Amino acid sequence: MSGPLLVISAHAGDFVWRAAGAIALAVERGDRAKVICLSFGERGESAKAWRAGKTLAEIKAIRREEAENAAAALGAEIEFLDAGDYPLVETTELVDRLVRVFREVNPAVVLTHPLYDPYNGDHPAAARMALQARVLAQAIGYDAPGEPLGAPPVFFFEPHQPEQCDFKLDVLLDITPVFDKKRKAMESLPAQQHMWDYYTDLAKRRGIQLKRNAGPNLGLPHSTMGEAYMRLYPQVTDVLA
Numbered sequence: 001m002s003g004p005l006l007v008i009s010a011h012a013g014d015f016v017w018r019a020a021g022a023i024a025l026a027v028e029r030g031d032r033a034k035v036i037c038l039s040f041g042e043r044g045e046s047a048k049a050w051r052a053g054k055t056l057a058e059i060k061a062i063r064r065e066e067a068e069n070a071a072a073a074l075g076a077e078i079e080f081l082d083a084g085d086y087p088l089v090e091t092t093e094l095v096d097r098l099v100r101v102f103r104e105v106n107p108a109v110v111l112t113h114p115l116y117d118p119y120n121g122d123h124p125a126a127a128r129m130a131l132q133a134r135v136l137a138q139a140i141g142y143d144a145p146g147e148p149l150g151a152p153p154v155f156f157f158e159p160h161q162p163e164q165c166d167f168k169l170d171v172l173l174d175i176t177p178v179f180d181k182k183r184k185a186m187e188s189l190p191a192q193q194h195m196w197d198y199y200t201d202l203a204k205r206r207g208i209q210l211k212r213n214a215g216p217n218l219g220l221p222h223s224t225m226g227e228a229y230m231r232l233y234p235q236v237t238d239v240l241a
């Protein structure tokens with residue numbers, strides 16, 4: 001995995017909880033990392049701001065600033081399509097905007113939500129649009145600037161309630177060297193402060209599983225931290241490893 005990383009996130013915070021480690025690792029390797037937020041999560045994932053009496057416009061501005069700070073902590077580019085949330089409505093226009101992003105970034109790897117989430121319809125909607133855009137961007141006849149896309153692998157990042165979203169991890173990514181950056185990015189999102197420790201604990205648990213799967217006696221540190229991913233397409237290789 002090397003080359004541009006494209007992350008397609010339904011709401012402003014999703015990429016932080018679920019993929020900040022992968023993003024920070026890509027940036028540390030010198031790869032471009034671009035995050036697309038289809039919405040700010042202004043209606044569905046900003047309860048604290050609503051309770052504080054903020055207006056919709058204020059909440060969008062708050063969530064934008066928070067997400068920009070989180071992306072800056074990781075060294076990633078971020079772009080907001082302001083497509084609205086709860087519901088995030090799938091449109092051909094939105095897919096077309098994503099096709100243009102795919103053609104411009106030409107990602108080596110794509111991260112997005114899993115296709116099933118009975119708690120949050122915006123997440124699968126984002127995934128469906130991301131996958132449709134990826135396929136359209138591959139078509140030489142699709143009218144958008146740039147060259148046709150290759151076949152970048154797609155990894156689903158871990159949903160909030162993985163068992164109910166049919167999430168079965170295929171990949172455990174060692175994010176130990178960048179966990180401090182992930183924590184800093186999480187702390188850039190005070191609107192969802194209740195998530196900071198939850199996702200720190202999850203990274204510890206995935207780290208324990210990572211050590212177990214790497215080999216129990218390989219000497220990975222006690223403090224190993226992990227992020228889990230699920231592959232959509234088969235891995236392509238000439239060596240089984």
Ligand SMILES: [Zn+2]
Pocket residue numbers: 010011014041045120123
């Ligand atoms: Zn979300």
